[in-house]
Amino acid sequence: MKNEHVSSLLADYIDGTLSPNETASVKKHLAGCADCREELRFLKAYAQKAAAFPSVPVPDDFLEKIHSRIDAPAPPGILGKLFYPLRIKLPLEAAGALALTVLAVFIFGPFDDKKLEYHAETPAAEEKAAGTLKEAEAPGSSREDILARNAVRARTDEASPRKKTAADTGRITVANGAVSAKAASAEDSSGGEPPVEFSLVLKPAHIEGASGSKDSRQGTSPSISQKGAYSTRSEMAATDYARSNDLTATNQGGVDVIVNLAGALDGRVVKIADADPSGSRGFVIIEIPARNYSQFMAGIRGAWSIQKQTPSAPPALTGRIRLTMTLQD
Amino acid sequence: MSRNDKTSHASQPDDEALIKEFLANNARAFDRLVVKHQSMVLNLCFRIIGDYDEANDCAQETFIKVYNNLKKFRFQSSFSTWLYRIAINTCRNRLASSDNRRKKKTVRIDNPSDVDGETLDINDCSFNPVAVFEKNEDSLLIHKAISSLPDELRVLVVLRDLEGKSYEEISDMTGVNLGTVKSRLARARHILRESLREVFA
Numbered sequence: 436m437k438n439e440h441v442s443s444l445l446a447d448y449i450d451g452t453l454s455p456n457e458t459a460s461v462k463k464h465l466a467g468c469a470d471c472r473e474e475l476r477f478l479k480a481y482a483q484k485a486a487a488f489p490s491v492p493v494p495d496d497f498l499e500k501i502h503s504r505i506d507a508p509a510p511p512g513i514l515g516k517l518f519y520p521l522r523i524k525l526p527l528e529a530a531g532a533l534a535l536t537v538l539a540v541f542i543f544g545p546f547d548d549k550k551l552e553y554h555a556e557t558p559a560a561e562e563k564a565a566g567t568l569k570e571a572e573a574p575g576s577s578r579e580d581i582l583a584r585n586a587v588r589a590r591t592d593e594a595s596p597r598k599k600t601a602a603d604t605g606r607i608t609v610a611n612g613a614v615s616a617k618a619a620s621a622e623d624s625s626g627g628e629p630p631v632e633f634s635l636v637l638k639p640a641h642i643e644g645a646s647g648s649k650d651s652r653q654g655t656s657p658s659i660s661q662k663g664a665y666s667t668r669s670e671m672a673a674t675d676y677a678r679s680n681d682l683t684a685t686n687q688g689g690v691d692v693i694v695n696l697a698g699a700l701d702g703r704v705v706k707i708a709d710a711d712p713s714g715s716r717g718f719v720i721i722e723i724p725a726r727n728y729s730q731f732m733a734g735i736r737g738a739w740s741i742q743k744q745t746p747s748a749p750p751a752l753t754g755r756i757r758l759t760m761t762l763q764d
Numbered sequence: 765m766s767r768n769d770k771t772s773h774a775s776q777p778d779d780e781a782l783i784k785e786f787l788a789n790n791a792r793a794f795d796r797l798v799v800k801h802q803s804m805v806l807n808l809c810f811r812i813i814g815d816y817d818e819a820n821d822c823a824q825e826t827f828i829k830v831y832n833n834l835k836k837f838r839f840q841s842s843f844s845t846w847l848y849r850i851a852i853n854t855c856r857n858r859l860a861s862s863d864n865r866r867k868k869k870t871v872r873i874d875n876p877s878d879v880d881g882e883t884l885d886i887n888d889c890s891f892n893p894v895a896v897f898e899k900n901e902d903s904l905l906i907h908k909a910i911s912s913l914p915d916e917l918r919v920l921v922v923l924r925d926l927e928g929k930s931y932e933e934i935s936d937m938t939g940v941n942l943g944t945v946k947s948r949l950a951r952a953r954h955i956l957r958e959s960l961r962e963v964f965a
Contacts, residue, residue, distance in 0.1 A: 443950040477957050480964045484902045485925045490807045491896055494820060497806070498798050501827050 441465070442474050449478055630722050630757040631750050636743035638763045639689060640736065692738040693719050693760065700727040700734075705757065719760045725750040731758070779843035786834055794834070798827050801844070805851050811922045812855040814911040816892075822858050826851040841936070848929075848937045852919060859915045902963065909959040916940075917952040924949055 441461045447453050448461045465471050494500075694704050702723030723731055728750055732741070742763065750756050778800075785793035805826050810819035829850050837846060897904035910921055919938060923929045935942045 442954065443946070446949070446953060474957065477960070477964050478953065481906070481953075481956065481960065482925070484906055486928075487900065488811075488903050488906065488926050489896045489900055490803065491810050491816060491819075493802050493806050497802055497820070497824065498795060501798060501824050501831075504824060504828055505831055 439464075440468065440471050440474075442471060445471065445475050445478050446482075449475070449482055628754055630755040631725065632759070633728075633750065633756050634743075634745045634759045634761070635741055636761045636763060637735070637739040638742050640738055640740040689738055690719060690762070693721065693735055696731055696734040697721040697723055700724070700731055702727065702731070716764060717762050719762065720757060721760070722755050722757050725754050725756045726752045728756060780839060783834060783837060783839075783843060794831060797830070797843075801847055802827070804844075805847065808848070808851050808922070808927065809855055811907070811910070811926050812852070812919055813858060814907070818858060822854050823851070826854045829854065845933065845937060848923075852923075852937055856915065856919070905960065905963050906956075909956050912959065913952055913955060917948055917955070920945060920948050921952045921956070 441448075441464045444453060444457060444461050448458065453461065465475060690707065694707070696702075697704055700723050702721050705720040705722055707719050708717055735741075779797065782793045782797050782800075786797070802823065806819060806823040809822040809826070810816055813819045813822060826847070830847065833850075837843070897907065910918055910926075913921060920934060920940070923934045923937065924931075929937070931942055931945050934940070934945050938945070940948070
């Protein structure tokens with residue numbers, strides 16, 4: 436015990452609340468420990484003076500002030516202080532609903548740029564998807580135009596139902612699941628590089644019924660009858676559309692097929708010259724994203740036979756290409 | 765054992781009777797409860813907080829809480845213990861408030877010139893507590909030493925050394941377990957010994 440000071444027991448030793456064994460141990464330790472004896476002297480003096488600690492008087496108006504405080508209206512809380520000037524009472528439920536709303540805004544972010552872009556495109560996309568766009572309301576657009584777009588979109592949605600939301604927003608989702616046409620367009624146009632020039636010589640095709648095929652066609656793209664060989668579902672959709680509607684170049688929609696496909700594949704028509712509705716003689720210049728080249732080529736095969744392609748190799752998948760199509764009889 | 769403690773124990777049955785009268789819509793019973801315990805509560809607050817006006821405000825707040833919560837009193841503990849508990853919590857809240865921390869630097873009961881080496885202003889209060897310690901300078905020094913203790917130690921020292929409460933009562937009143945009460949008190953006394961060494965030399 437000599438090496439273990441008993442300072443923690445000394446207060447109780449003075450009070451006499453230690454057990455006999457503890458008291459004996461403390462006495463034994465004190466006999467040989469000057470530090471603890473000094474501590475004991477301090478505690479005795481401290482206890483003596485603390486017991487004589489004076490009391491402060493109670494103010495005469497103590498009870499009166501308590502009554503006045505009890506009778507006084509309760510001070511407004513934080514919400515009260517905030518809304519008192521407006522005299523708005525905000526119940527707890529309303530505060531909770533407000534907090535949840537703020538939380539939802541933070542989580543779902545309905546006001547970010549992408550969501551705002553979605554809202555801006557929704558009406559046009561919905562009109563196209565529903566097929567309610569009438570010819571009278573869309574001068575310059577033929578029924579085939581609408582059908583072609585819907586066919587491509589329907590195939591796309593079918594191929595990737597999870598991307599329906601993106602498709603609904605007017606973004607044509609490529610079936611291989613990579614990037615939406617809209618996003619691809621943004622990427623393609625952001626580079627600012629001039630489009631790669633391609634030229635085609637086209638001649639009206641003659642498809643016999645819906646099952647007609649042209650195995651002898653030029654180019655690297657698969658034939659219409661070899662559905663399994665199509666690289667994408669939208670490529671199949673474009674071709675099927677042309678077949679099912681028997682849109683050969685001899686029909687009214689010969690040039691429309693090109694124009695509509697360009698539009699459906701996020702491209703644009705640069706120029707149409709000397710081309711009559713039957714598609715005879717003339718040329719059409721379009722620009723499309725390079726990644727959609729093979730889809731475009733497959734799409735026009737329903738209506739056109741490709742006589743010549745320069746260069747013969749397909750373009751790289753980035754950037755845009757400009758296709759100059761010379762139409763022959 | 766302080767005289768406050770003796771008083772409260774001796775009048776325990778009266779407390780219960782007064783509470784029952786109050787609950788029977790006798791408002792005067794509350795006044796009698798206040799008058800009976802006001803000195804004990806005010807002195808407890810003063811010893812813990814160290815400032816008379818702050819203590820006066822805390823003591824009033826304590827009785828207002830009693831008034832508002834007396835219907836919830838279940839007579840499972842003595843009214844005195846319940847009252848102590850409310851007063852201690854009120855003082856703790858006051859000590860913890862940033863407002864008090866700000867005032868703490870400017871309000872002292874004693875000569876402020878030797879506190880932290882800064883020149884401090886004495887609060888313009890209705891009563892100068894220095895007068896209480898005029899004839900008892902040692903008590904003033906003890907008060908200063910206790911006031912300089914950390915809050916969690918100060919409450920325990922006040923209850924044990926100035927109010928004369930047992931360890932068990934302190935544990936019950938403060939919610940601190942018995943072993944912690946004892947160890948904290950030992951630590952507090954060690955600090956007090958250091959600060960009062962010259963006084964009791």
